[in-house]
Amino acid sequence: MAGVILPRFYGCYNCRKRVALHDDIVNKDFVAGYRKRAYLFSHVMNVEAGNKTDRRLLSGVHMVADVHCGDCGVVLGWRYEKVYQEAQKYKESKTVLAKYKIVKLDYW
Template sequence: MADVILPRLYGCYNCRKHVALHDDIVKKDFVAGHRRRAFLFSHVMNVVAGPKMDRRLLTGVHMVADVHCSDCGEVLGWRYEKVYQEAHKYKENKTVLEKFKIVKLDW
């Protein structure tokens, strides 16, 4: 019988709820506030987006919404709702999760 390869999942660091798949990482070299490492994901799960707002980030002003774990409510990162600079349009509709706010689950 062949070995089953399970997806590599990330979970909320607080409650371990599944929030993302490793295969959905678009960029691993993102930097969040205070020079913290972060990942840009094409898709996330089990998160709830807060209100949209313009926020000044390292690459300029973007319309973002904080994303919270759907179970415990912990803020895990943000979603790019609208990107104003053409060079950063690839971020639109993608989600940043701060590395210290997620954990690898069973891998």
């Protein structure tokens, strides 16, 4: 089927549940933990957010919530619940998923 572009999904590394769409990546230059690459997504799916808490990240203090796989429960990243700095506001309500915690799914 030439010309048809199928959506590309990322899945939970543990159970392969679909958690995000490749097209929803806003920024690929995020860092999770110690020098681990992470992606910022405008939208994620099949995940559950934990308690909101203020946390110091590389870019300052933000209110974030850990994001768990809705199926197996492993922590995949975090969501920016509230961003205090004006310049960082674009992150608000977006989700960071650690690259090593998600896998590209070659089916859909």
